[in-house]
Each structure stands twice: as C-alpha cells, then as structure tokens.
Amino acid sequence: MRTFEDTDIREALQRxxxxxxxxxxxxxxxxxxxxxKEEDTAPKHRILPIAxxxxxxxxVLVAVLALFTWKxxxxxxxxxxxxxxNAPKVIEKDHVDKxxxxxxxxxxxTREVEQLHTRSLETLxxxxxxxxxxxxxxxxxxxAEPLPEEPETEQEYLPTEPDPFLLAAxxxxxxxxxxxxxxxxxxxxxxxx
Amino acid sequence: xxxxxxxxxxxxxxxxxxxxxxxxxxxxRQVPNTMDAEELTxxxxxxxxxxxxxxxxxxxxxxxxxxxxxxxxxxxxxxxxRPFTVSIEESEVWQTDVTDEQLEAxxxxxxEERIDRLQMLMDDLPPDxxxxxxxxxxxxxxxxxxxxxxxxxxxxxxxRLYRIxxxxxxxxxxx
Numbered sequence: 001m002r003t004f005e006d007t008d009i010r011e012a013l014q015r016x017x018x019x020x021x022x023x024x025x026x027x028x029x030x031x032x033x034x035x036x037k038e039e040d041t042a043p044k045h046r047i048l049p050i051a052x053x054x055x056x057x058x059x060v061l062v063a064v065l066a067l068f069t070w071k072x073x074x075x076x077x078x079x080x081x082x083x084x085x086n087a088p089k090v091i092e093k094d095h096v097d098k099x100x101x102x103x104x105x106x107x108x109x110t111r112e113v114e115q116l117h118t119r120s121l122e123t124l125x126x127x128x129x130x131x132x133x134x135x136x137x138x139x140x141x142x143x144a145e146p147l148p149e150e151p152e153t154e155q156e157y158l159p160t161e162p163d164p165f166l167l168a169a170x171x172x173x174x175x176x177x178x179x180x181x182x183x184x185x186x187x188x189x190x191x192x193x
Numbered sequence: 194x195x196x197x198x199x200x201x202x203x204x205x206x207x208x209x210x211x212x213x214x215x216x217x218x219x220x221x222r223q224v225p226n227t228m229d230a231e232e233l234t235x236x237x238x239x240x241x242x243x244x245x246x247x248x249x250x251x252x253x254x255x256x257x258x259x260x261x262x263x264x265x266x267x268x269x270x271x272x273x274x275r276p277f278t279v280s281i282e283e284s285e286v287w288q289t290d291v292t293d294e295q296l297e298a299x300x301x302x303x304x305e306e307r308i309d310r311l312q313m314l315m316d317d318l319p320p321d322x323x324x325x326x327x328x329x330x331x332x333x334x335x336x337x338x339x340x341x342x343x344x345x346x347x348x349x350x351x352x353r354l355y356r357i358x359x360x361x362x363x364x365x366x367x368x
Contacts, residue, residue: 005297005301006297007303008304008308008311009311010330011303011308012309012311012312012315013327020222023221024231027231031213035238036202039242
C-alpha cells in the first residue's frame with residue numbers, strides 16, 4: 001500500500017501538537033497510585049452485581065420450572081374436565097334433537113311419553129322443579145321407576161282409546177311445551193277425579 | 194508479561210513506566226485537558242491489566258495493543274463530549290472525483306497559509322478522522338498498524354484516508 005506524503009498535513013499536525021501538554025515527570029507514580037486505588041475498590045463493586053446476577057438467574061429458573069409444572073398439570077386435567085363437561089351436553093343435544101322431530105315421531109316415541117307421564121303422576125312436584133328436571137336432567141327421567149301397573153313394553157301397552165297424553169305431546173312444539181301440556185293435562189285429570 | 198498476567202504489581206508498574214508516556218501522549222493530543230488525559234491513561238492500563246489474557250503478541254506489539262485500548266477510550270470520551278453530525282454540504286464534497294496524485298500535489302505545496310488553514314480545518318474533523326490523521330501522519334505508523342488500533346481493515350482505512358484528504362482539499366479550495 002502506497003504512502004501519502006501530504007507534507008502540508010504533516011506540517012500542520014506538527015504545529016498543532018507543538019503545544020501539546022508534555023508527559024509529566026511524576027506520571028508513572030500517579031498512574032500507579034490511581035490504578036492501585038481503582039483495583040482496591042473494583043472488587044467490592046463487582047461482588048454485589050455478580051451475586052445479584054446469580055440470584056436473578058436462580059429466580060428465573062425457579063419461575064420457569066414452576067410455569068412448566070403448572071402447565072403440564074393443567075394439560076393433564078383439561079381432557080378429564082372436558083369429558084365431564086361434554087357428557088351432559090350430549091344428552092341435552094339428543095334431547096333437543098328429539099324435541100324437533102315431527103308429530104309422527106312423537107307418536108312413535110311412546111315410551112318416553114309414558115315415562116314422563118308416570119313421573120308426573122308419581123311426583124307431582126312444583127311446576128318449576130319438574131320443568132327443570134325434564135329439560136336438563138335426562139338421566140333422572142331414564143332412572144325413574146315405572147309404576148307397577150303400567151305396561152313396560154310396547155307389546156304389552158295397547159291403548160284402546162286415544163291417549164290424552166299422547167295427543168297433548170303431539171301438540172307441543174318442543175319438549176318444554178310438551179312437558180307443560182302434559183303436566184296441565186295431568187293436573188286437570190287429577191282434579192276431575 | 195508473565196508478571197502482569199499473574200497480577201503482580203512489579204509487572205504492572207514496569208508496564209506503566211515503559212508505556213505510560215506513549216499512551217498519555219497519544220491521548221493528550223486529542224484531549225487537551227491534562228487531568229482528563231491522565232484519567233484516560235489510567236483507565237487504559239486498568240483495562241489492559243484486566244484483559245491481558247486476550248493480548249496476542251503475534252498480532253501486534255504491546256505498545257500498539259495499548260494504543261488500541263487508548264483509542265477506543267479516547268473516542269468514547271470525545272463522542273460523549275461532542276457528538277459529531279455530518280452536514281449535507283460535507284456529504285456533497287464526495288461528489289467530485291479527484292485522483293490520489295492530484296490530492297497529494299494539492300496537499301504538499303508548503304504554502305504557509307494553506308498549512309495554517311489545514312491546522313484549523315483539522316480541529317473541525319470528527320474525532321475518529323482526526324485520530325487517523327494523527328496516527329498516520331504524525332506518529333508515522335503503517336496503515337496496517339493503524340488498522341489494528343482502529344479495528345478496521347487496511348483497505349477500508351485507505352479509503353477513509355482518501356475521503357478525509359479529499360474533504361480537506363475541497364475545503365481548502367472553497368476558502
């Protein structure tokens with residue numbers, strides 16, 4: 001690489017630095033004193049930050065571990081919770097589907113109406129409670145014991161005259177209305193008797 | 194070197210007494226305040242003692258390595274004191290092409306007036322450019338050595354030197 005002469009620049013620099021402060025005679029002593037002083041104080045300053053760094057690192061590690069364990073715990077529990085949550089929904093959905101079927105389907109589904117009827121007769125509980133039980137708690141309906149005098153199978157049950165409960169159920173648009181109508185009919189019949 | 198590496202004060206004092214003057218002089222050329230220059234010199238040695246393990250004798254002499262540390266500290270100090278911004282007029286200077294030979298001829302006239310003017314112009318240069326001129330022209334260091342001190346490649350430094358010379362030449366012409 002070639003060297004640039006540029007004598008003007010060299011001369012300008014020579015003149016510029018002519019009045020630069022000269023190296024003091026006691027510079028070395030003063031430098032050594034200052035360096036010694038700095039080195040004595042430096043470790044004291046450094047110990048705390050290093051300790052703090054270790055503490056901070058440990059805290060972060062603990063936090064990460066805690067987060068990791070918490071996450072793994074929740075991922076284990078979630079599927080179980082989801083199962084529990086989904087179970088009643090399925091029943092409810094089935095129930096809703098049933099409620100949306102046609103009159104013919106209602107007529108065919110005599111067992112359900114019978115059960116509803118028997119339960120209504122058996123319990124005769126306040127209106128609200130009954131409605132709630134019919135709508136939401138499907139297992140309660142299925143678990144309800146039929147009255148001993150009621151026929152259990154389709155073959156055994158042979159209606160000789162139009163069933164008022166079946167007619168009432170056929171008129172209802174959904175299971176709630178059906179339940180209400182059935183209940184009203186039952187109450188009426190009971191009052192008449 | 195071994196004594197310095199093992200942290201012995203004898204080695205450290207020997208190093209300071211041998212190179213303290215060189216480092217101080219280099220810093221004092223850029224930082225006129227003696228107290229500031231002394232502080233920067235002691236900072237240079239402190240940093241050198243702490244990072245003595247990173248010194249590689251194959252790459253540069255101990256003096257050059259110390260100058261490299263001093264250069265960084267001085268540059269940081271000067272930038273903190275006077276942040277440099279490039280003006281638009283200054284950037285327009287690069288638009289005209291001038292050859293190295295032309296520049297050398299223009300900057301080697303021996304004209305007193307020009308030399309005085311150059312002296313003033315150099316005060317207005319950014320610290321890193323002024324330091325490069327000092328290392329190259331005043332301390333008469335090789336471009337490779339300057340590149341080690343300034344942590345750049347010799348080629349990049351040659352380009353930078355060309356730009357500074359061109360800038361000075363343009364400013365001389367304008368005045």
